[in-house]
Amino acid sequence: MDNIIGVLICPGGFFLLFLLFILLAGVRVVNEYERGVIFRLGRLAPGGPRGPGLFYVIPVIERMVKVDLRTITLDIPKQECITNDNVSVEVNAVALLRVVDPEKAVVQVRNYIAAILQIAQTSLRSVIGQVELDDLLGHRERVNNQLQQIIDEHTEPWGIKVSVVEVKDVTLPPQMQRAMARQAEAEREKRAKIIHAQGELQAAKQLQEAAATIAKEPAALQLRYLQTLTEIAVEKNSTIIFPVPIDLLAAFSEILSRQAGGAGSAFGDVNKQGQS
Numbered sequence: 001m002d003n004i005i006g007v008l009i010c011p012g013g014f015f016l017l018f019l020l021f022i023l024l025a026g027v028r029v030v031n032e033y034e035r036g037v038i039f040r041l042g043r044l045a046p047g048g049p050r051g052p053g054l055f056y057v058i059p060v061i062e063r064m065v066k067v068d069l070r071t072i073t074l075d076i077p078k079q080e081c082i083t084n085d086n087v088s089v090e091v092n093a094v095a096l097l098r099v100v101d102p103e104k105a106v107v108q109v110r111n112y113i114a115a116i117l118q119i120a121q122t123s124l125r126s127v128i129g130q131v132e133l134d135d136l137l138g139h140r141e142r143v144n145n146q147l148q149q150i151i152d153e154h155t156e157p158w159g160i161k162v163s164v165v166e167v168k169d170v171t172l173p174p175q176m177q178r179a180m181a182r183q184a185e186a187e188r189e190k191r192a193k194i195i196h197a198q199g200e201l202q203a204a205k206q207l208q209e210a211a212a213t214i215a216k217e218p219a220a221l222q223l224r225y226l227q228t229l230t231e232i233a234v235e236k237n238s239t240i241i242f243p244v245p246i247d248l249l250a251a252f253s254e255i256l257s258r259q260a261g262g263a264g265s266a267f268g269d270v271n272k273q274g275q276s
Contacts, residue, residue, distance in 0.1 A: 026059045035102040036064045049102045067102035071163070072113065076120045078171070081128035083136060090171040091128055091136075095120055095151065101159025109158045116155055116162070123150045133176075140167055 030036045030051030038045035040062050057064050078092040099105045109115050127146050148165040155162055214220045
C-alpha cells in the first residue's frame with residue numbers, strides 16, 4: 001500500500017493520473033433517440049453523426065453536440081390576423097416537427113426551434129390574410145396543408161421535417177359572433193319553411209289522389225264519414241259537430257224541388273177546372 005501511495009505521489013504518478021483522466025473524459029454515451037455531431041478542431045468531422053451507444057471522442061481536439069431526434073411539439077402563440085374579407089380574428093396553431101439531418105440542424109441554423117417559431121408565426125398571419133372567414137371555419141384542412149407546405153419549405157435546408165401543422169382555435173369578435181348567430185337562425189328558419197312547404201305540396205298531392213279515388217266510388221265517402229264518427233266517439237265527447245255531406249243535401253233539395261213542382265202543377269190543373 002505504501003508503494004502504491006509512493007508511486008502516486010511521485011511526478012510520474014501524477015502524469016499517469018492525468019493521462020487516465022484525459023482518456024476517460026473522451027468516453028461518450030448517446031441515447032437511442034439522440035445523435036452526436038462531432039467537430040474536430042472546429043470543422044465537421046467526416047463519417048456523419050455518431051450513435052446511439054458508446055463511442056470515444058478525442059479530448060481537446062474533438063467536441064460533440066447532441067441532437068434530439070424525437071418529435072417536437074411547437075405551440076404557435078395566438079396571432080391577430082385580418083382575413084381576406086376584412087374580418088379581424090385571433091388564431092393559434094400547433095406544429096409537429098423532428099430532426100432528420102442532425103448535421104444540418106447544428107451547422108445551418110443556430111437555434112432551429114426559435115427560427116421555426118418565428119417562421120410559423122409569420123406564415124400563419126400570411127395564410128390567414130389570403131383566405132376568407134368562411135374558408136377558415138369550413139375548410140380548415142386546406143389552410144393546414146398550406147401552412148405545412150410553407151413552413152416545410154423553409155425548414156428543409158436545416159434538416160428539419162415539419163409533418164403536421166394544425167389550426168387549434170379561431171377567436172371571433174363579439175359582434176361577428178352575434179351576426180353569425182343571426183345568420184344561422186335565419187338559415188334554420190329558411191330550411192323549416194322549405195320543409196313545411198314541401199310537406200304541404202306532398203299532402204296536396206295525396207289529397208288530390210284520395211279525392212279522385214273517392215269520386216270513382218261514392219260509397220267510399222260514406223265509409224270515411226263513418227270512420228270519422230268512430231274516431232270522434234272514442235274520445236267520449238258530450239257534443240259532436242259533424243258536417244253533413246253536400247251530396248246528401250243536394251239529394252234532399254232535388255226531392256223537395258220535385259215535390260214542389262208536382263204540387264204546383266196540380267194547383268194549376270185545379271184552377272183551370274174552376275175557370276171552365
